Every structure is written in C-alpha cells, then in structure tokens.
Amino acid sequence: MIRFKQVSKTYGENLALRQVNFEIKQGEFVYLIGPSGAGKSTIIKLLTREELATSGQVIIGNTDLSKLKAQHVYKLRRQLGIVNQQDVFLENRTVKENYQAVLGATGVAETEWLAKIKRTLDLVGLGTYLDAYPRQLSVGQKKRVAIGRAMLNRPKILLADEPTANLDPKTAIDIMRLFFRINRQQTTILMATHDSTIVNTFMRRVLELEEGKLIRDQAAGNYNVFGNPNDIYIL
Template structure:
C-alpha cells in the first residue's frame, strides 16, 4: 500500500529532518503518527504528498514508485490521497456544498457526478442540512466534517489526518474520531499525526513514534508513550 524505503531528508541548512525511515503501511490500517514537535512527522507527510522530495530513498504508493515523477503527474498521485488539516482550510466564500464540489472540479468531474456524490457524502458526515451554509456559520466540529467530506469525495485509498482534532474541544474531537473510525471500517487507510494522547491510548491502534527524524517505536495496539 505505502512503503517508505530508507528515506532520508536533509534540508539546505544541513538540518536532518528524517534519517533512514523504513515503514510499510498496509491497506485498511489506522495508524497514529506521534512524536514531539520537530520529530519529523510533518516532513514525512509532505514527502508522501509530494510537497517536498526526499534526499534519498524510495516511496511506493499502491505498488508504484512515486519517488521521482514529473510535476504534471503529481496531481494524479494526490487523487489517491485525501488530506484533513487541523485548521480545516475551507474556502470562506464558498458554501459547504461548493467547498466539497471544488475538490471534484479539480479532477474534472462533471456537474452530474457532483450532484450525485456530494449529497451522499454530506449525509455520511452528518451535514445534509448545512449544504448552503458558509464556513463562518459553522462550529469547529462542523467545519472539520466539511474537511473530511472534501477529503473523501474523490474516493481516495489513503487519508492523511494532520492533527485533525487539534482545534476542537474534547467532545467534538471524539465525534470526529468516531467518523474517522467509520471511514476506516469501510476500508480506507488512515494515517493520523496527533498529540492527542487520550485518543491514542483509548483507540489502541498501531502507533509509529518519531524522534529526531528516526522511528523509535512501531507497535500494534500501541499507546502514546511516556511523554503523553
């Protein structure tokens, strides 16, 4: 599904962000990526999203080597990856429906496809009654549900959730986690970077911990760690 093979990343200022990262992620896994700020989590995600290139090593996605591809191929790679951000990143002047539609427009979907799929996905995330609302009219939890709908709309094989509960109160955070669990149960692979020790410790999924750009722990049914 996803393989990082001996990934190294050294920035121009000679700071080593990642050192010899070798990981394999199977289809349908739910993985927590943990570690303190600066541990390398964001760099690993950026490499997978082709926002930055590794200094050395290989990345395999769905049995294809995506390490070195032409820039025009990158949008096609990203179609298979949905991304959920901590700060939602919604378009403020577009409605809920239009925010989700925008993700379909990017890949050239027809209006007919949008009219069919968007109501279904909004229903799935519990926003059927909010399709004409603007982001400013929504709660934080509702905005994150829009973000999830947008990440799901093109049926990606992988969802990367980068601190998706970081700006939410505990009750709303758990509502979002229940939704992510439902999505995972349908077969979508989820890689979630988080500092939420309570969520990690309760869900007991695979935990990969980074420190100083290296994997220091990779365990099934793991917990956040001593620092959590």
C-alpha cells in the first residue's frame, strides 16, 4: 500500500529525511512519532505529492510518486484523506455545505452528495448535525466533522497529523475509537502524534523518527513507547 525505499529529502543544506525505508500494508494502523523537526511532516508531504523526494522511491499502491505526472496528482489525492491538527471550516456555512464544497471540488456528481454526506455523518456519530454551523460545535465535534470531511470519498489511506492535540483526555479517547472504527473498514491509517498516553494505551505499530532517520519500526505489543510516562515530545 505505502512503501518508502531509501528515501531522502533535502531543503537546501538541511537533510530532512535520511534513507528512510518502511512499508505499510493495506488496513494497517501505524503511529508516526518523533520530536519536532524529525521528519514527520515531510513524510506526509511526500505522500500527498506536495513535495518530491530528493532520492529514493515513495510508492502508493503500484504508483511511484516521482513518476506521477502533475496532471494526475488529483487522482492520487482522491485516494487520500487528510486530517490536520487545526480544523479549518467555512464558518458561515453549515456542515452540509462544508461537505458539499469538498464533493464539488473532487468532481462527485451532485446527485450523490446528500447520500454521501448523511452516510459520513453517521460514520462519525453526528447524524443529526447536517445543518449545524461550525460555531455551534464543540472542539470534539469539530474534529469529528474534520475526520468525516476526510472520509467523504472513502479514501484508501487516511493521514492524520496530531489529531488529538488540544483535546481533553476523554475527547481524545473518543476520537481514537472513531479512527479504529474507520480502520476496521480496511482504511489504512498513518497518524503522526506526540501523545504518549494515546500511543501507550492504544498499542499499534510505531515508526519513530529522529533527525530524519527511522530509528524504530516496532510492531504492536506490550511496550511503553516513550519509556518514562513523562517523556513526551514537545512540538
């Protein structure tokens, strides 16, 4: 599903990634951890083809992203759902209208919009919030709407960048349960996080970066990823 083969990325003289190798299979849930500047955001940018690797191969499915023509990048991005740390909405539009904007931009037939929107809101547990405005939602509900927006076109891969940041512990756990529900539908999830409690509680495979190097690829098991419970990466 996702393969990094000897991937390096430089920005001027700064080496952001150093010969990174890993493979993520369809349906896996993988945490991507590491301190600020370790290369987590760079990996996500390479996967969305926002940027190209300096050397090596980034492959999704059977597609080598370095060989993907610019006019076909939109097809790649339709396979991806992206959840960012900050949830940005059209504040003067309802949840339904925010979703319609995404569906229109991705070329989905207008006759399919309402069914997709209702099905997605049911998935994220907000089936009755079709006509709600973002300002009427709690922080946790906004995160659910953002996850739903990423899932509108049922992507094969969901990329989540610090999705539990700034959430209280109960809300963070609820959001993780939603991610696992999505993952059980065979959606591959790569989640960048520095939340030690989440990683140590909901054990899944871990990829750890440090100064652009992949220093750990650890399967789910009985572990304490961050060692000391107080050893939390500050971003």
